[in-house]
Amino acid sequence: MRSRHDRYDNPDLTPPWKRKQPVPEVAAEPDLVVEEVTTGFCGAVVRCEKTAEGPTVTLEDRFGKHRVFPMAPRGFLLEGRTVTLVRPRAAPAAAAAAAARGPRLTASGSIAVPGARARVARAGRLYVEGRHDAELVEKVWGDDLRIEGVVVEYLEGVDDLPAVVEAFAPAPDARLGVLVDHLVPGSKESRIAAEVDARSGGNVLVVGHPYIDIWEAVKPASVGIGAWPKVPRGTDWKLGVCAGLGWEPNTGAAWQRILGTVRSYKDLEPALLGRVEELIDFVTAPEDA
Numbered sequence: 001m002r003s004r005h006d007r008y009d010n011p012d013l014t015p016p017w018k019r020k021q022p023v024p025e026v027a028a029e030p031d032l033v034v035e036e037v038t039t040g041f042c043g044a045v046v047r048c049e050k051t052a053e054g055p056t057v058t059l060e061d062r063f064g065k066h067r068v069f070p071m072a073p074r075g076f077l078l079e080g081r082t083v084t085l086v087r088p089r090a091a092p093a094a095a096a097a098a099a100a101r102g103p104r105l106t107a108s109g110s111i112a113v114p115g116a117r118a119r120v121a122r123a124g125r126l127y128v129e130g131r132h133d134a135e136l137v138e139k140v141w142g143d144d145l146r147i148e149g150v151v152v153e154y155l156e157g158v159d160d161l162p163a164v165v166e167a168f169a170p171a172p173d174a175r176l177g178v179l180v181d182h183l184v185p186g187s188k189e190s191r192i193a194a195e196v197d198a199r200s201g202g203n204v205l206v207v208g209h210p211y212i213d214i215w216e217a218v219k220p221a222s223v224g225i226g227a228w229p230k231v232p233r234g235t236d237w238k239l240g241v242c243a244g245l246g247w248e249p250n251t252g253a254a255w256q257r258i259l260g261t262v263r264s265y266k267d268l269e270p271a272l273l274g275r276v277e278e279l280i281d282f283v284t285a286p287e288d289a
Contacts, residue, residue, distance in 0.1 A: 023074050024081075027088035028057045034085065035077040036069050043067065048087045055087055063273060064266055123174035124283040126152045127164065129181050132255050133214045137179075140265055141276060148284050158189050161206075165196050170203035177279035183208020205282045207275045212237050214272075218258055222267035 229244025
C-alpha cells in the first residue's frame with residue numbers, strides 16, 4: 001500500500017507545478033547581457049577564464065566598469081530567468097551561438113529591444129549646443145531616445161539659452177534637458193546655466209561636461225591619437241586641433257573622421273556619459289517624480 005507521502009516523494013507523482021525545474025545552461029558568449037544574482041551587477045560578457053578556483057566570467061557595465069564572477073550554478077539572471085553560465089565551445093554552430101547570445105547591447109550599453117517601434121515624441125526635449133553634439137548623442141543614444149520618445153535639438157550656442165527656455169515654456173509634463181560644453185565654475189556657460197536654473201521651477205536641468213568642445217569628449221585612443229592637442233589662446237580650437245594633428249583645416253571633414261571612430265559608449269569619456277544619462281532620466285521621469 002502506498003503511503004500518503006508517495007505522491008510527493010515520487011517525482012512521477014509530484015504535480016508539475018511543484019517539481020524543481022532544471023536550470024538551463026547558457027554559453028557565456030561575448031556581449032551576452034546578464035545580471036549576477038548576489039550583487040545585482042548587470043553587464044555584458046567580456047571574457048571567460050579558467051582559474052585554479054574554477055571558471056570565471058568578466059562582465060562590463062555600461063560605464064565600462066569590469067567585475068569578475070565565478071561561474072557558479074544558478075548564479076546569473078538572463079532576461080529575468082535564472083541560468084548557469086558555462087564556457088562557450090571553441091567553435092559553436094552559428095545557430096546555437098545566436099540562440100545563446102541573448103539580448104544585445106545598444107551603442108549606449110542598454111539592452112536592445114529588437115523590433116521595437118519608436119515612441120510618439122514626448123513634449124519634453126533635449127537641447128545640445130551644436131550639430132556635432134547632436135550627431136554624437138544620436139549615434140550613441142539614438143536607440144534609447146527613440147524608444148523613450150525623446151527628441152534632440154541643438155542650439156546655435158549657449159548665449160540664447162534663456163530666450164529658448166522661455167519660448168519652450170517648460171512644465172512638469174514637458175521637461176527640458178540641456179547639455180552645455182565647457183561648463184566649469186566661473187565660465188560664461190556656468191553663469192547662463194545658473195540664470196536658467198533660477199527661473200526654471202525645477203522643470204529644466206542644465207548639465208555640462210568640462211571639455212572645450214564635444215570633440216574632446218571622444219577618447220583620444222579611439223581616434224588613434226595620444227592626446228588632444230593643446231591649442232593656444234585666441235586660436236579657433238577646432239582649427240587648432242586640425243593643425244596640431246596635421247589634418248587638413250576642414251572642421252567638417254575632421255568631425256566626420258572623429259565621429260567615425262565612435263562605435264559605442266566605450267569610446268566616450270565618462271564625464272560625458274554620466275551627463276547624458278542624467279538628462280535622459282530627467283526628461284523621462286514621471287510627472288510626480
